Amino acid sequence: MNEKKLNGFMIFISLVLCASLALSGVMLYSQRNTVKAIEKYQGIAEDVDKEDDVTIAGTYTIKSTLNISDAYKSGDTSKLDDNDKETLDMAKDIISEVITDKMTDFEKEKAIYDWLTAKLKQNTGILTVIPTRIGDSDNPHDVLKYRSAVCVGYATTFRLFMQMLDIECKVVHSSDLTHTWDLVKLDDGWYHTDCYMDSESNNYQNFNMDDTRCSQGHDWTKEYFPAATGKKYNYIFSICEELKDIYAIPKWLTNAVISKKNVISCTFKKEINEKNENEAQFMVASLVNQLDSGDKFSLSYDWMLNEKSQYVLCFYINFYNDNLAEVDEETEQKIFKAINKAMDEYYSKTAVG
Numbered sequence: 001m002n003e004k005k006l007n008g009f010m011i012f013i014s015l016v017l018c019a020s021l022a023l024s025g026v027m028l029y030s031q032r033n034t035v036k037a038i039e040k041y042q043g044i045a046e047d048v049d050k051e052d053d054v055t056i057a058g059t060y061t062i063k064s065t066l067n068i069s070d071a072y073k074s075g076d077t078s079k080l081d082d083n084d085k086e087t088l089d090m091a092k093d094i095i096s097e098v099i100t101d102k103m104t105d106f107e108k109e110k111a112i113y114d115w116l117t118a119k120l121k122q123n124t125g126i127l128t129v130i131p132t133r134i135g136d137s138d139n140p141h142d143v144l145k146y147r148s149a150v151c152v153g154y155a156t157t158f159r160l161f162m163q164m165l166d167i168e169c170k171v172v173h174s175s176d177l178t179h180t181w182d183l184v185k186l187d188d189g190w191y192h193t194d195c196y197m198d199s200e201s202n203n204y205q206n207f208n209m210d211d212t213r214c215s216q217g218h219d220w221t222k223e224y225f226p227a228a229t230g231k232k233y234n235y236i237f238s239i240c241e242e243l244k245d246i247y248a249i250p251k252w253l254t255n256a257v258i259s260k261k262n263v264i265s266c267t268f269k270k271e272i273n274e275k276n277e278n279e280a281q282f283m284v285a286s287l288v289n290q291l292d293s294g295d296k297f298s299l300s301y302d303w304m305l306n307e308k309s310q311y312v313l314c315f316y317i318n319f320y321n322d323n324l325a326e327v328d329e330e331t332e333q334k335i336f337k338a339i340n341k342a343m344d345e346y347y348s349k350t351a352v353g
Contacts, residue, residue, distance in 0.1 A: 049224040054173050056180055060138035060152040062171050068140070069163035083141055090144040091160060105167050105186055106233045109193070110207075112161045116195045117202045120149050151196040155180040158195050170226075175219045181206070189230035192218070203262040203316045204235040213304070231307045236265045236314050240306070245270040246280045250287055253315060257297065265314040272311040284313065296320060 048054055052064045068088050071077045077085055098111040120143065136142045138152040140160045149157065155171045159182055162169035168185040172192070181194035192214040194206035206217070211228045231237065243252060243266045256264045272280050284301060292299045297319045304312045 048173075048177075049221060051170055051172075054177065056138075056152050056173060057178050060136075060150055062152055062156060062173065062180060063139060065140055065156060065160045066163065069160060072164045073166070087141040087144065087160075091140065091164060094144070095161070095164065099165065105165075108165050109162065109167060109184055109186070110235070112158060112165075113193060113195055113198075113204075113207055114202065116154060116158060117198045117200070120147050120154065120195075120199060122149070122196065122199050149196070149199075151180050154194075154196040154199065155182050158182050158193065172218075172220050172225050175221060179218070181218065183225060183228060184208075185226075186230055186233050188232045190226050190228040191230045191233060192228050194218070201262065201316075201318050203318060205263070205316050207235045208233050210234065236263070236302075236304065236312065237306050239263070239265055240312060241266045243268050246272070246276070246283045249283060249313070253287060253291065256315065257291065257317060260319060261317060262319075263314065263316050265312055267306070267310045267312055277311075280311075280313075 052062050054062045056062065065084075065087075067080065068084050068091070071080050071084075072088055072092065077088065080088065094115060098115050099108055103111065136153075137146070137148050137150045138156070140153070140157040143149040143153040143157045152171075159169045159171050162182070162184055170183040171180055172183050173180050179196075181192060181196065183190050184193055185191075186208075191208040191210065192206070193208055194214075197206040197217070198204065206214075208230070209228065210230060211222070213234070214228065241252070241264070243249065245268055249266075252266065253264070288299050288301065297317055300316045300318075302314045302316075304314065306312050
């Protein structure tokens with residue numbers, strides 16, 4: 001083969017190799033995009049080391065609202081658009097309703113938690129077969145206007161209130177990017193608070209948790225977010241009562257149910273140790289088995305250790321139908337009279353005679 005033909009052949013081979021490599025690169029890129037699309041669809045996602053502009057469940061994005069909280073603190077709303085101004089007005093009304101100047105940061109935080117978990121309804125959005133969203137449910141504007149929220153909506157709205165009240169707060173996302181909640185900083189450290197998980201139960205089960213407690217039901221990038229080591233404002237510990245021994249549990253729990261308390265906790269003068277822990281477990285399990293009615297309320301419980309390494313027993317009581325609207329006695333009688341009359345006519349017309 002002469003030199004001219006050899007050079008032409010080498011150029012041809014080079015072009016073939018380049019085309020092959022380009023095609024391989026396109027195929028590899030396409031494969032990667034396909035895998036990412038499948039993972040996104042399946043809810044599998046790569047964790048990210050940032051707080052805002054993170055997409056949850058492939059749909060809802062965590063967005064900063066510092067412009068609104070800054071406007072609230074400065075009194076200058078000139079840089080806000082109409083949507084943000086409406087958000088600010090709604091948030092200000094709620095703050096004036098539930099917050100007073102004499103409150104501590106913890107009391108302010110609890111007041112906002114109480115409002116969010118009582119007033120908002122969970123919206124599962126695209127996670128249901130038929131979407132039930134009104135608005136987007138993932139941002140403070142739509143959450144406060146329509147009183148419906150997905151987890152991102154709860155978390156970003158809670159953070160907005162904390163920032164307006166000068167309480168440091170971060171939105172945390174789960175490692176698989178399917179859930180969000182908050183980290184709030186009080187005077188003795190950071191705490192996890194998940195309003196979404198406690199919504200409509202208001203039982204403080206996910207309120208002001210440390211990392212150990214939160215890790216029982218949540219997973220997140222611990223290297224990026226600050227460690228939650230606070231103990232003093234864990235609500236379960238702050239309401240703790242001291243019982244004589246485990247034999248005081250039945251009366252204590254039944255009184256709480258009668259009083260319609262959502263959460264109670266206790267320690268014991270006669271401390272629980274390795275010798276009597278089986279006895280304590282048997283007492284609690286037997287009591288729950290007897291008392292859990294199934295139709296009026298449900299019971300769950302936890303054993304925890306406080307900062308003194310004492311066993312703390314906590315009961316969470318979820319009452320059913322507590323979200324029904326309340327009316328006065330006269331109206332209630334009229335309503336039931338109308339219902340009963342209609343049902344009597346219905347059964348008389350549909351009875352098989």
